[in-house]
Amino acid sequence: MMNDLGVYVHIPFCEKRCHYCDFTALVARDDEIDRYLEALAKELLGFQSLLSERLITTLYVGGGTPSRLSLSQTEKLLQLLEPYTGKLREFTIEANPESVTADKVGLWADYGVDRVSLGLQSSDAGWLKTLGRIHSAERVDEAVGLVRERIDSINLDLIYGLSPGDQTYLRSLDAILSLAPQHVSIYELEVYEHRPLAGMLTELVDSDESFEQFHRLRRKLEAAGFHRYEVSNFSLPGYEAKHNRRYWDRADTLGVGLGAHSLIGRRRFNNTTELPRYLAGDYIEQSESLSSDDILIECLMLGLRQLKGINYRDLLREHPQRSDLIDQYIQRQVALDRLELSGNVLRPTRIGLDLLDTVVLDFLSLL
Ligand code: SF4
Numbered sequence: 001m002m003n004d005l006g007v008y009v010h011i012p013f014c015e016k017r018c019h020y021c022d023f024t025a026l027v028a029r030d031d032e033i034d035r036y037l038e039a040l041a042k043e044l045l046g047f048q049s050l051l052s053e054r055l056i057t058t059l060y061v062g063g064g065t066p067s068r069l070s071l072s073q074t075e076k077l078l079q080l081l082e083p084y085t086g087k088l089r090e091f092t093i094e095a096n097p098e099s100v101t102a103d104k105v106g107l108w109a110d111y112g113v114d115r116v117s118l119g120l121q122s123s124d125a126g127w128l129k130t131l132g133r134i135h136s137a138e139r140v141d142e143a144v145g146l147v148r149e150r151i152d153s154i155n156l157d158l159i160y161g162l163s164p165g166d167q168t169y170l171r172s173l174d175a176i177l178s179l180a181p182q183h184v185s186i187y188e189l190e191v192y193e194h195r196p197l198a199g200m201l202t203e204l205v206d207s208d209e210s211f212e213q214f215h216r217l218r219r220k221l222e223a224a225g226f227h228r229y230e231v232s233n234f235s236l237p238g239y240e241a242k243h244n245r246r247y248w249d250r251a252d253t254l255g256v257g258l259g260a261h262s263l264i265g266r267r268r269f270n271n272t273t274e275l276p277r278y279l280a281g282d283y284i285e286q287s288e289s290l291s292s293d294d295i296l297i298e299c300l301m302l303g304l305r306q307l308k309g310i311n312y313r314d315l316l317r318e319h320p321q322r323s324d325l326i327d328q329y330i331q332r333q334v335a336l337d338r339l340e341l342s343g344n345v346l347r348p349t350r351i352g353l354d355l356l357d358t359v360v361l362d363f364l365s366l367l
Pocket of ligand 1 (some may be wrong): 013014016017018020021022024025063064065096119288
């Protein structure tokens, strides 16, 4: 059987840089975006043999803001990706509400996009302004309506941990639930010293309040029928994000575009985040071959983010040199009620999911 592959395509352009953003995102002119799409085509060409020998099952166009592309740029991108869409099990595009139009949604659907991930973040006008988002809550409703005309499966993102005592995040979740998405991702606000938001907030949320806010959101989502299948991700049954699961399962994924990351076999590599270099065809920034211990650490760090956990027997089979250590570690985490071992499945408990960093650090301390 052909090995499968997920493909990630990064579109780094945004209308305006949000005040908190630390992603590979930039504001660019239309002619720069045109040149970027040409560079992307050349980069894909360089992976022709890999792409033709694998079964491509997921395609994810992320950003930045892929919906920032004009209609003709959107069509150019989708034409570029069309050869890889024949056997897809999921084709996601990220979008921001302000740039979703009926024409773009029509193109996405015509080329097989079957899932749209929309950045709602907050439904509070004041917070949207502070975060530097350029859409309004009303525009979110409109964008969801436009997407639903052609594409059923929708993820909405929400940010919590905005300020101490803030309650707007709960109203934002109500707004999300009223739009009936199948998937919700909730992220804690990260405030970076070098981003403008750091100078705009007078007080930050402490870890206890952040924990409390997260679990209020979790309880509301669970009451609405969503299940937490990964640290920050909730879905209705059957709507878990297939492409994102590949990252947590360490399944092969090729990333193309500015700053994109790839894992192919034992090799991890990532692209430059400098646009001029990328446009000049100098794509790859860093590449490394993972050691057996690197792979083991990644298996725990990524696999245990998911409630479905990882296969204990496979872990021992693939890392025989560390089997004693793995057993010692698991016994300790089970005793602490952070992990549970049921048959061959090693999974985090609810406590373990909340303490995942500590759970992984404990393993590192044994190495
Ligand atoms: S829309 Fe997303 S990627 Fe773009 S600037 Fe805002 S946070 Fe960054």
